Amino acid sequence: MTSGRVPIAVLGACSALVLLVVVAFAVGRFPVSASDLAGILWARLTGAEHGLDPTIETVVVQIRGPRVAAALLIGAALAAAGAAYQNMFRNPLVSPDILGVSAGAAVGAVLGIFLSLNVIMIQSLAFAFGLGAVGLVYVTANAVRGHDPLLVLVLAGVVVGSLLGACVALMKYLADPYNQLPAITFWLLGSLASASPEDVWSTLPLMLVGLVPMWLLRWRINLLSLDDEEARALGVETGRIRLIVIAAATLMTSAAVAISGVIGWIGLVIPHFARLLVGPDFSRLLPTSILLGAGFLLGVDTLARTVARIEIPLGVLTAFVGTPLFLWQLATARRGWQ
Amino acid sequence: MRLEARGLDFGYRGKRVGSDLSIAVEAGEVLCLLGPNGSGKTTLFKTLLGLLPAQGGAVLIDGVELKARARDEVARMVSYVPQAHAAFFPFTVEEVVLMGRTAHLGLFSSPSRRDREAALAAISRMQIGHLAGSIYTRISGGERQLTLIARALAQDARVIVMDEPTANLDFGNQVRVLQHIQSLAQSGIGVLLSTHDPDHAFICAHRVAMLHEGHLARLGAPAATVTSDSLREIYGVEVAVVRVALGDGVERPVCIPGGALPGGQS
Numbered sequence: 001m002t003s004g005r006v007p008i009a010v011l012g013a014c015s016a017l018v019l020l021v022v023v024a025f026a027v028g029r030f031p032v033s034a035s036d037l038a039g040i041l042w043a044r045l046t047g048a049e050h051g052l053d054p055t056i057e058t059v060v061v062q063i064r065g066p067r068v069a070a071a072l073l074i075g076a077a078l079a080a081a082g083a084a085y086q087n088m089f090r091n092p093l094v095s096p097d098i099l100g101v102s103a104g105a106a107v108g109a110v111l112g113i114f115l116s117l118n119v120i121m122i123q124s125l126a127f128a129f130g131l132g133a134v135g136l137v138y139v140t141a142n143a144v145r146g147h148d149p150l151l152v153l154v155l156a157g158v159v160v161g162s163l164l165g166a167c168v169a170l171m172k173y174l175a176d177p178y179n180q181l182p183a184i185t186f187w188l189l190g191s192l193a194s195a196s197p198e199d200v201w202s203t204l205p206l207m208l209v210g211l212v213p214m215w216l217l218r219w220r221i222n223l224l225s226l227d228d229e230e231a232r233a234l235g236v237e238t239g240r241i242r243l244i245v246i247a248a249a250t251l252m253t254s255a256a257v258a259i260s261g262v263i264g265w266i267g268l269v270i271p272h273f274a275r276l277l278v279g280p281d282f283s284r285l286l287p288t289s290i291l292l293g294a295g296f297l298l299g300v301d302t303l304a305r306t307v308a309r310i311e312i313p314l315g316v317l318t319a320f321v322g323t324p325l326f327l328w329q330l331a332t333a334r335r336g337w338q
Numbered sequence: 339m340r341l342e343a344r345g346l347d348f349g350y351r352g353k354r355v356g357s358d359l360s361i362a363v364e365a366g367e368v369l370c371l372l373g374p375n376g377s378g379k380t381t382l383f384k385t386l387l388g389l390l391p392a393q394g395g396a397v398l399i400d401g402v403e404l405k406a407r408a409r410d411e412v413a414r415m416v417s418y419v420p421q422a423h424a425a426f427f428p429f430t431v432e433e434v435v436l437m438g439r440t441a442h443l444g445l446f447s448s449p450s451r452r453d454r455e456a457a458l459a460a461i462s463r464m465q466i467g468h469l470a471g472s473i474y475t476r477i478s479g480g481e482r483q484l485t486l487i488a489r490a491l492a493q494d495a496r497v498i499v500m501d502e503p504t505a506n507l508d509f510g511n512q513v514r515v516l517q518h519i520q521s522l523a524q525s526g527i528g529v530l531l532s533t534h535d536p537d538h539a540f541i542c543a544h545r546v547a548m549l550h551e552g553h554l555a556r557l558g559a560p561a562a563t564v565t566s567d568s569l570r571e572i573y574g575v576e577v578a579v580v581r582v583a584l585g586d587g588v589e590r591p592v593c594i595p596g597g598a599l600p601g602g603q604s
Contacts, residue, residue, distance in 0.1 A: 087427070090426035090427070091426070092427075146350070216445075216446040217445070217446065218448065219440065219449065220440065220445070222429070222433075222437065223437055225427050226425070226426075226437070227420065227423070229384065229389045229420075230418070230420055232388075232389055232409060233387050233417065233418035234413055234437055234438065234440050234489075234493065235409055235410035235412070235413030235414070235440050235441030235493075236410075236440060237409050237410075275427070279428065279429070279430070280427035280428055280429055281433060283448060
């Protein structure tokens with residue numbers, strides 16, 4: 001990978017992201033022009049009067065602002081977690097779902113809806129169950145010895161994931177079909193429609209807590225993609241580093257799932273594309289994945305709320321957009337990994 | 339620098355592969371390990387590197403038990419060249435070699451300019467400078483083996499353990515790797531390697547150890563150790579070992595299989 005390509009790719013991704021943000025603010029049932037947006041931002045920063053319709057300010061600050069911020073944050077988190085999982089499991093087809101994170105968080109949220117708890121409790125449950133699922137997978141994998149530890153971990157993730165899927169199915173079956181079932185279904189499909197400023201502010205620190213160790217350990221994460229014994233012979237305490245990175249990636253994924261519901265594909269497709277652009281070195285892969293993930297989810301969410309008269313569920317749209325992208329990528333170039 | 343096994347029992351929990359083995363490799367020496375498939379060569383190497391726990395006895399580096407040392411401290415003293423393998427992600431040859439510097443970095447550090455220079459020096463020493471920017475997953479098996487040796491060099495350890503460094507290489511690359519091993523020893527690095535070809539011991543080793551069913555069957559200078567008798571004992575085949583004149587009064591033993599085939603040729 002030539003060093004000259006990196007700044008160009010990152011620069012391109014950055015400017016595309018800024019453009020997307022402006023578009024995301026502009027479009028919708030209540031159009032907001034770029035100059036109105038700039039005026040409100042300027043007024044917010046300086047405290048001056050913008051002299052615009054207060055409705056515009058409400059739309060920008062209360063409705064679209066949190067939604068845009070949540071899309072950027074969740075897209076970035078899912079892509080960063082996906083990049084870390086893929087490096088760690090030496091497999092470009094791995095995603096945050098592999099350790100049962102998403103399934104665990106889904107069980108937590110569905111349980112919260114089923115018990116008619118309030119929103120904060122639902123989010124906490126999603127988060128707790130996401131971490132719990134990973135813990136269960138990790139303990140299960142450690143109990144099985146004498147096999148490739150990575151393979152066992154992935155298999156344990158699949159098994160625990162399907163058990164959790166059965167739990168979700170059971171609660172859907174038992175749920176009140178008029179109030180609870182639609183809420184559960186809606187949440188499982190993923191949406192940012194109800195993202196509030198509080199959601200954004202409560203999630204941001206969790207994301208940072210996950211991101212900081214990932215960035216600090218970026219060189220050692222490269223070595224986790226080697227054979228376990230090889231990495232240890234090179235001086236890396238693989239067990240400890242892997243545990244830290246798994247905890248960080250899981251924290252980011254559960255925090256994201258807790259406010260948006262289940263949104264698949266981003267953690268799988270985005271790191272793959274990032275690797276094509278800047279190569280596998282995690283110190284470039286991580287920032288690139290974050291930029292692309294944030295842009296991708298913002299773009300998809302903007303489509304979700306504008307292309308049809310009703311909102312299209314995000315999980316459905318990311319699958320519709322992600323699948324062909326991924327298949328095209330798989331068919332045209334395998335240089336992302338082999 | 340001295341890497342030593344003292345009364346070492348090695349294997350896995352519940353499955354002992356070898357026992358009571360004592361062997362040592364010094365800096366500047368090439369020690370060649372011969373043994374049939376399943377004799378425990380790789381398990382022994384992994385135990386010597388601390389990748390598997392010793393089941394009994396001890397592994398010592400300069401007289402201090404390996405398990406008393408931190409992982410990165412061990413890596414600064416002993417490096418490992420696994421069999422050339424497929425990698426999972428398309429790192430460049432330079433990046434792969436740079437990974438050898440990890441034991442010299444702080445937990446949160448990335449390689450510095452000096453680490454890059456050390457990696458490039460190791461690459462040029464293995465004469466693969468033209469590959470530095472190539473993708474590791476797309477170069478040949480021989481080039482990968484040289485890259486992995488360069489990575490071990492960049493690790494800057496005084497003893498290198500190589501697991502069958504000539505396996506799956508064509509004839510030219512085998513000779514090239516053996517010559518590199520000789521020149522590493524001349525520069526003061528100790529090399530412990532395993533091989534399936536006893537002739538390789540004659541080409542590059544100072545001493546030979548023969549492993550048979552987990553026990554050290556023979557240990558000594560190549561010409562005195564690799565003989566018809568010892569090869570029959572550990573491999574169960576008839577081999578003639580003859581001395582061949584290489585000119586200028588230099589002679590080297592060569593193994594010729596089929597010295598006395600069951601069919602009766604002799």
